[in-house]
Amino acid sequence: MTSETEAKPDSRLKVKIGTVELENPTILASGVLGVAAGGLISASNFGAGAVVTKTVGWKPRSGHPGPRVVGLHGDSMMNAMGIPNPGIRDYIPEIKAVVKQEIPVIGSALGTSPKEFARVATHLAKAGVSAVELNISCPHVGSLYLLGMDPDAVAEVVSEVVEQTEKQVPIWVKLPGSTDYPRLIQVAKAAQTAGAAALVALNTLPALAIDVDARRPLLGAGIGGLSGPAIKPIALRAVWELHNAGMNIPIIGVGGILTGQDAIEYLLAGATAVEIGTGVLTRGRAIFSKVCNEIGVYLTEYNIKHVSELTGQMAKFEVNS
């Protein structure tokens, strides 16, 4: 139905995030295209190495009133979808339709308590997802963001999920969009200790945009989450901080990736793979194959055999005072 370019496989791009093997390191981020199986399948057809589902909870959520998205300067945007989702039971058929096509699916889970997180994760695991990504960090669902900034609460959620899913599926933790590094690293360490298999950094950043004519926030929920190029330098810093903290855990970088070059920055900072959300708007769904091709050109230019050789290979430096 569309003329966007198709993906070409390139064995240099295969990555392993813990036990999860992907054809390439580009992953569709949660909340983008993911309401329907077809959206997830299309991202895979356009080259994504894996797809993250829309965040799904136990009960249905209608999400926030509109406006739910607004474009900002420089290809960035804000959203306050409010995590609409039909609840895990009605979402399972969508996931199964994708899993059936042998596409690696990462199930994004939300809960109002550790038990509920675990219940959702268990259903996701049964549906055949390759990993579960815990959304403890949505900035326009206030309770989640606060949860994600609290190391003890995060540990509790992760432990419960790991226990209930009985290690059938790796648990990834998606960190909040925050610049508070001491805390972010505490949260990350708490998650790792509790059994997380990978860290995803970052979710959108809490933000506000105002319409000066209406004299109201431009989003129905008031507060929204900032995504796109605006947050890349912040998320990249977070990935580097996490990498530098010496935890031995895979990191997935996310925030503002538009080009292969952006993705390589994340890899150099310490990421094993990347997720792409807003870029789907800027470059179309073919962004996945485009980014992969651009990474391929770079590997060729510098005669690098495999993309994993880039992870964490930025020159060391000391933070000044």
Place this chain on the structure above:
Amino acid sequence: MTSETEAKPDSRLKVKIGTVELENPTILASGVLGVAAGGLISASNFGAGAVVTKTVGWKPRSGHPGPRVVGLHGDSMMNAMGIPNPGIRDYIPEIKAVVKQEIPVIGSALGTSPKEFARVATHLAKAGVSAVELNISCPHVGSLYLLGMDPDAVAEVVSEVVEQTEKQVPIWVKLPGSTDYPRLIQVAKAAQTAGAAALVALNTLPALAIDVDARRPLLGAGIGGLSGPAIKPIALRAVWELHNAGMNIPIIGVGGILTGQDAIEYLLAGATAVEIGTGVLTRGRAIFSKVCNEIGVYLTEYNIKHVSELTGQMAKFEVNS
């Protein structure tokens, strides 16, 4: 020497930040043009209602090695100047040259201890500044950023400065570029209790950008501060959070202002005035008169008598969960 437009006075734009009276609410942000008296004077000639000096400390600082600036997607940028400054004694002549021209000067102060902050502030006060802005928040001078996130430490600095300057000059506190609202508000409250006369939100956000060819950070210091349009939604959110916290203290909004519309967003969120830094790059120094003219057009369009009527006038909303 230049063809950029000159400022036209507009009495509707006069503002009072506590006791400090300005011709208009646009202020040159610290660190931009401010090394030399001529830079500060030029910003005023181009329409700035006040100018903030380069942050100055007790002893000279050479700052970080280059690269010290890098442009990013969408008119944003990062810098890691590292607060080069000749030390307060050698900087005083620059300040005096500006004060002599009856330009409201805000002296930006740095210290390695509460006492040193106070010593610098005292010298600034003697040089005739209209207010002192305490830089407790530079993200590429690690010690400062950590200080700015610690309510007790901030209270200690502010108390000492207020005491030593003997209320001869209002003390403004420039808050760190952080998304950690509970903490930012704690810091703000601590500053207010200790005697701060105004809050400035925000400084640049801690960030990283990498050159994929050199495989190094694009800034000499590694870490840098993100400024420009990228941070506007974050700083705007912070201004609104501070305003909403019900403190009765003027707020000066800063971050990513390019247009009158951007400035008005800050006013509606709760700011009394705004500072502009990176915009000087994007629209030239005439950005001050341009933004003032654009605010004037808005006041006319909506038949608003005075710019102060905009402060905090965004419609109320509840943060969702």
Place this chain on the structure above:
Amino acid sequence: MTPNKTVKKNPAKLAHGLRPFVKPIQQIRQVTPRTKAFTLKATNIARTAVPGQFVMVWIPGFDEIPMSISAVQNSLGIVEFAAAKVGEATAALHRMKEGDLIGLRGPLGQGFKFPRSIDKGPLLCVAGGCGSPPIAFATEWAVRKGHEVHVALGATTRSDLLFQERFEEQAQKVIIATDDGSDGIQGTSVNAAAFHLDIDPRYSACLACGPEGMLTSLAELLSNYPIPLQVSLERYMKCGIGLCGHCIIDNHGTRVCLEGPVFDAKILRQTDFGQWKRDSTGKRLPIDASDESCEG
């Protein structure tokens, strides 16, 4: 590799689709007992919109909802849409007065494709119930381009016939149908379309909008004729710009807000067309002709 590779903009990213223009409502007209037409000055939308495209209408304090563009006056930069009162947001819209501010984001999506030549036969335009707005715009557009246009317009009852006058003013032939027979033939807009086809089936194309049940019957009817059919679909829309995936109708990821809302009926065969719709949570619900908000 440096500096950053220039990113070619996705044509989908329409300049004004990402941010609302907030403007005072210029005029409000009650066009049927349940429907009001609203006009606003939005020059950029008026200049670029084509029939079948829609706007996201922001009703401050309530919601942002999709509305087809029902007319533009390009020279004055004016855009019109017509909203039926069906729920909270549309009720709030109906309470608004001229001069009140609303936001428009768009034009969004892909509109109708008109036959290149006006010599291949007249156009058949079919509007059922609330489906009139894009069809009224399409009719005016086609007539202005020199096409002969025949209209089939249906509603439950006479007073609900939306934009009847406009159709009668513009089109060469209009056949009316009402469920209760209060005007025109008794039946639906599809019956009216069949009437047109019986007279002379040499149409160059058929453009249609209305309840999905009506559109499926129309598609069935037209499968007997060599006339390409384009239909405008309605799906729950959250973003309107192809990002969130809420409006996807098939396993290829076809998005009604971006690749639609107007589709060639052939393309809809392997989709949810006529079968499922999503509610605000994303849950799929069967399409049941009887629960459509505007019959026809």
Place this chain on the structure above:
Amino acid sequence: MTPNKTVKKNPAKLAHGLRPFVKPIQQIRQVTPRTKAFTLKATNIARTAVPGQFVMVWIPGFDEIPMSISAVQNSLGIVEFAAAKVGEATAALHRMKEGDLIGLRGPLGQGFKFPRSIDKGPLLCVAGGCGSPPIAFATEWAVRKGHEVHVALGATTRSDLLFQERFEEQAQKVIIATDDGSDGIQGTSVNAAAFHLDIDPRYSACLACGPEGMLTSLAELLSNYPIPLQVSLERYMKCGIGLCGHCIIDNHGTRVCLEGPVFDAKILRQTDFGQWKRDSTGKRLPIDASDESCEG
């Protein structure tokens, strides 16, 4: 007011001035005992640079420092600069090998303005000490445009004469001066310039670069002639794009990196020219001819 007013770009914001191109060094030549010339492929810089403009050279792991462009080969996209070893960053640069990566950000600043017509008389180009790079580029540029160019080139001693061969190849007349008399006349480039003027003072313009003490003497010398003088200044630069204010030379806020480094000498009268410079902290230091890094 919505959407956001389009922001007209400040012409000062040069597309490539904000982000370094990182490229392998193509060629390194030792041009004097203390100076090496470096070439790199940087097509965008080569295409747009004019003589007098500079680049910020990033020596990864050390610093980013301003360097005048000393030549471009437009057709090959090649840019050259010539760096004297004076401190840590330039020493690191001198240790680098062909193929090593460095970054170039630019072209930055305003270059020399050449007389519109080639009939108003020859151009006088004066290069003292390390001032040769922009003057060599200017000479080649002017000759290519058809100007007659006379050069006054000075250095402390014969071996330090920078780009002597290039000048002799390109210019119609070259007068050399060395402090120790090891080549040409004994004296400075200003003495050499005086020599040119004594022969025939009908120059259309004078372009100069070198230590600031030399530039002030030259300005004094030329005040006796109706010849417009343009000089290229050096100031401590932190950003190179007019933002930080470190290179400001007067109370009008004139920035050497943006409005300069080439200035009409008349404009410099009410500035720090010849009097003060800032160090890396921003402290003003008196300009003392004897502490210049490259005499001439």
